[in-house]
Amino acid sequence: MAxxxxxxxxxxxxxxWTGGAWNLREQHIAPALGLLTHLVEHxxxxxxxxxxxxxxxxxILGPLPIEPFEADVxxxxxxxxxxxxxxxxxHHQRPVVRLRAWLLKPHDTQSLAGTPLPRIAPPLDMQPWDATSVWRGEFIKTISVRRAEEAPGRAAYWLRTDEALLDDEPVSPLARAAGLFxxxxxMAARVSPTEATYPNVDLTVHLFGTPRSDWLGFDTSASFGSNGLGxxxxxxxDESEGPIGVIGQALTVRPVARGGVERTIESPS
Structure with a gap:
């Protein structure tokens, strides 16, 4: 199923399969970001x-229910x-996610290519990890994870999914990867989601390479400030190319009230 x-x-x-982690009645935003990328490419x-x-x-302007929604480009x-x-x-004329994408004409810079960013270990050198031990929702069940955790808020890992992004429509390797960003x-949580909620209100990725393999690698650090920002x-x-870009996500960090168990948050807007 796509x-x-x-x-x-x-x-x-x-x-x-798009069911989210913070609220089971809403979509995990990851696949929607991949869909937006596909629409820009198309x-x-x-x-x-x-x-x-x-x-x-x-x-990310607000939650996206598991219901039909509209897209514009x-x-x-x-x-x-x-x-x-x-x-x-x-959704019902309410903006939920906005994407601005810079598209650049490529040039042959093979002789100049390189990065000081270190590679992480390949996926087969890491152990399988069950993300459902920490996170709820149907989407996370569709993700295979191999992870090497170093400390709270720090982890290297690889992700892949066998689910199609869009039914009966081919999508690029980048759009598939964007559905995992x-x-x-x-994946590198500082604290359990039972202690605090920390949804991201944005996501920006800068690329100097293109994901090509089924596995997408992440070398992630999560930081919380003392003022509710993260x-x-x-x-x-990429499994063959090594480092290909960087991601930044701004978080709103909110401690869970004592005795609180339901990880349902309000819109970040």
Whole structure:
């Protein structure tokens, strides 16, 4: 089963596999970010076919129920070497997620390629980890995890899913990978979600490479301040290429009231 199916040109039906961790009646936002990436890539066909995405910046404006929702895409800035595209998801005309994507014309820089960012161990050198031991929801059940935890708020790990992003429609390796980006916030948790909620209100990824393998690697650090703010920072890895980009997620950290057990949060908007 796919995470989404297309109802018409701009309306989509989520499957139960999109079920979230903070609120079981709402979608985990990760697959929706992958869908938005796919829509941006699909929009460029015939206009900028050879462009590559260099940055994806998502603002999460509120929760997305497991119900049909709408999508829109429009070109903000056209260009011969650089384009800016904006895409959004809405539910009953209420904006839920907005994406601004920079698309860049590629050049041959093989002779200049390199990064000082260290590689993490390959997936087969890490142990399988059951994410459902910490997180609820149907979406997390669809993810295979191999992880090497170093300390609270620090972990290296690999993720993959065998579920299709969109039913009966091919998507790129980048769009499939983008459907996993948001999982970073839960894989190196500083504290149990029974002690505090810490949803991210945004996610920005800067890429200098392209994910190609089934496994997507993460080298993640989670930091909480003393004022309710938090940050999850990740270096992204491709299994063959090594580091390919970085992710930042701004968190709103909220201690769970004593005796509280229901991990349901209000909209971050």
């Amino acid at each position: 995470y989404f199916s297309r109802i018409d040109d701009r309306t989509f039906q989520p499957s139960l 929009d460029r066909i015939g206009r900028a076919d050879d462009f590559v995405i260099g940055r994806l910046s998502y603002d 429009h070109l903000v800035r056209a260009g011969r070497t650089v384009e800016l595209t904006e895409a959004s998801l809405s 948001d999982v970073a916030n839960g 940050l999850t920072s990740t270096v992204l890895h």
